[in-house]
Amino acid sequence: MRGAETAIDAPPPPGARIERRRRIGWSEVSLVLLPVLALVAILAVWQLAVVALDVEPIILPRPTEVAQSLADNASVLSSATWVTLGETLAGFGAAIAIGIPLAVVMMYSRGLRLTLYPLLVVAQSIPKVAIAPIVLIWLGYGFEPKVVIAFLVAFFPVLIGSATGLRVIEPDLVHLTRSLRASEWQTFWLVRLPSALPHIFSGLKVAVTLAVIGAVIGEFVGATNGLGYLVLHSASQSNTELTWAALVCLGVVGVGLFGLVALAERLLVPWADREPAE
Amino acid sequence: MVRLERVDKTYESRRGAVQAARDISLEVADRELVSIVGPSGGGKTTILKLVAGLLRPTAGTIWVDGNRVEADPPQGIGMVFQAPVLLPWRSALENVTLPARILRLDMGAARRRARELLEQVGLTGFNDRRVYELSGGMQQRISLCRALLHRPRLLLMDEPFGAVDELTRESLNDQLLALWQADAKTVVFVTHSIEEAVYLSDRVVVLSPRPSTILGIETIDLPRPRDGSLRLEPEFAAHVRSIRASLGLAA
Numbered sequence: 001m002r003g004a005e006t007a008i009d010a011p012p013p014p015g016a017r018i019e020r021r022r023r024i025g026w027s028e029v030s031l032v033l034l035p036v037l038a039l040v041a042i043l044a045v046w047q048l049a050v051v052a053l054d055v056e057p058i059i060l061p062r063p064t065e066v067a068q069s070l071a072d073n074a075s076v077l078s079s080a081t082w083v084t085l086g087e088t089l090a091g092f093g094a095a096i097a098i099g100i101p102l103a104v105v106m107m108y109s110r111g112l113r114l115t116l117y118p119l120l121v122v123a124q125s126i127p128k129v130a131i132a133p134i135v136l137i138w139l140g141y142g143f144e145p146k147v148v149i150a151f152l153v154a155f156f157p158v159l160i161g162s163a164t165g166l167r168v169i170e171p172d173l174v175h176l177t178r179s180l181r182a183s184e185w186q187t188f189w190l191v192r193l194p195s196a197l198p199h200i201f202s203g204l205k206v207a208v209t210l211a212v213i214g215a216v217i218g219e220f221v222g223a224t225n226g227l228g229y230l231v232l233h234s235a236s237q238s239n240t241e242l243t244w245a246a247l248v249c250l251g252v253v254g255v256g257l258f259g260l261v262a263l264a265e266r267l268l269v270p271w272a273d274r275e276p277a278e
Numbered sequence: 279m280v281r282l283e284r285v286d287k288t289y290e291s292r293r294g295a296v297q298a299a300r301d302i303s304l305e306v307a308d309r310e311l312v313s314i315v316g317p318s319g320g321g322k323t324t325i326l327k328l329v330a331g332l333l334r335p336t337a338g339t340i341w342v343d344g345n346r347v348e349a350d351p352p353q354g355i356g357m358v359f360q361a362p363v364l365l366p367w368r369s370a371l372e373n374v375t376l377p378a379r380i381l382r383l384d385m386g387a388a389r390r391r392a393r394e395l396l397e398q399v400g401l402t403g404f405n406d407r408r409v410y411e412l413s414g415g416m417q418q419r420i421s422l423c424r425a426l427l428h429r430p431r432l433l434l435m436d437e438p439f440g441a442v443d444e445l446t447r448e449s450l451n452d453q454l455l456a457l458w459q460a461d462a463k464t465v466v467f468v469t470h471s472i473e474e475a476v477y478l479s480d481r482v483v484v485l486s487p488r489p490s491t492i493l494g495i496e497t498i499d500l501p502r503p504r505d506g507s508l509r510l511e512p513e514f515a516a517h518v519r520s521i522r523a524s525l526g527l528a529a
Contacts, residue, residue, distance in 0.1 A: 001461045014349045033282060064337075089435065170361070170363055172359040172360075172361060173328070173363045173365075174362045175330070175332050175357065175359070176357060176359070176363055177380060178332060178351055179330050179331075179332065179355055179357045179434075180351075180377050180428075181350060181351055181353065181380075181381075182380045188379055190365075190376070190380065191365065194365065194367050197367075262463070269367075271366035271367065271408065271410045
């Protein structure tokens with residue numbers, strides 16, 4: 001019996017683990033390297049095509065011209081970036097602060113779930129772009145309406161992710177804590193909330209990119225600052241290089257925020273998408 | 279230790295009532311190891327969850343340790359489920375000490391006991407490992423340690439080794455027997471494997487398909503301590519044959 005035990009269920013030898021780590025290391029490098037190489041290739045083709053076909057800069061500026069505009073307008077762009085980033089983060093933060101607790105309350109209250117869920121689905125099906133002018137009428141042209149619109153678009157994925165995560169818990173995990181006569185408070189903090197984290201983070205990753213879009217929608221409808229405003233303003237003045245430079249900044253904001261959420265996920269939920277070792 | 283008296287359990291569903299268990303009367307003595315075998319989809323798990331106080335019987339009464347099981351699970355039970363249901367955000371050791379956290383026991387003592395238990399099931403050196411890095415058999419051993427941490431008087435096991443391969447299962451059977459021999463508690467063990475039931479148990483309760491009734495109780499008088507060679511003995515085969523006969527299977 002002992003012999004079989006060692007052969008079948010023995011701890012993996014140290015070498016096996018190192019081998020696995022090294023493989024993960026290479027796949028992570030290629031994860032970054034491949035898209036970067038693709039991006040460089042696209043920029044090169046773009047540059048060559050614009051030069052070869054002699055395209056007007058107002059139609060499509062060269063990547064080098066966009067880069068020049070980025071450098072020339074650094075202070076305008078950075079202040080606009082901070083504005084949009086602030087609106088996005090405030091809206092995203094509000095979506096977390098309201099979406100996760102609401103999902104918790106809806107898990108515990110069947111009445112509230114049956115009442116609110118259909119209303120939320122209806123509310124979600126209305127395009128937020130269509131609501132934006134109303135929000136601006138109510139709140140003016142400042143910071144607040146952008147935060148509200150960013151919140152409105154980011155809220156739903158946070159709520160759905162959290163509600164799903166809380167619902168799909170393994171029933172025997174709850175049986176386990178109940179068999180130990182745990183209070184519902186203990187079960188929630190020890191088991192329910194941590195189990196829901198992978199789904200919560202899926203929702204957060206969708207929500208953070210949508211929050212950027214929400215802030216830009218708000219700026220499009222009416223603003224005096226921010227990257228969305230800069231895109232509209234520069235395009236209307238035929239300063240296409242600056243329009244593209246503002247788009248680059250928006251891309252950086254979006255990718256950066258997504259990366260931060262993904263990083264938080266890796267630190268807090270390292271077990272997500274992992275099969276048990278066999 | 280455990281007594282069920284004329285217990286019925288009927289589930290109400292949209293498509294009507296489904297009776298899972300009917301007229302179950304059973305007594306399990308202190309420190310006895312009793313298995314419940316029966317076909318899949320029967321009432322085996324239902325009976326175990328009734329004893330654990332996780333389900334309420336439709337009729338009949340259940341006592342654990344002299345107390346009637348009412349709305350809450352009885353005190354001092356340990357449970358092992360078919361899946362390990364470990365917490366992937368905690369290390370192996372922290373998973374084993376979960377009952378101490380819930381029961382607000384002394385954590386220092388709990389960690390010492392957890393280390394001992396992990397050592398007894400052959401998981402020395404895995405205390406700090408993340409559980410999702412470990413194999414299914416290792417995870418189920420951690421789940422067994424967790425069920426034993428708070429020294430429960432009653433251990434309820436719901437097809438705990440049903441999901442592992444047969445060779446791993448046999449070694450897990452031996453580890454369970456070793457733990458039980460060292461610190462005997464009452465065990466109710468649900469399984470669909472007749473061989474596993476005979477190998478482990480003092481008595482085997484044989485259930486019919488749904489709605490489950492008790493077809494018979496086989497007393498396993500094989501000597502202890504038992505080891506793998508027992509599985510080849512004619513007495514072992516005789517018990518298996520007798521249980522197969524009461525289930526109506528070809529002997």
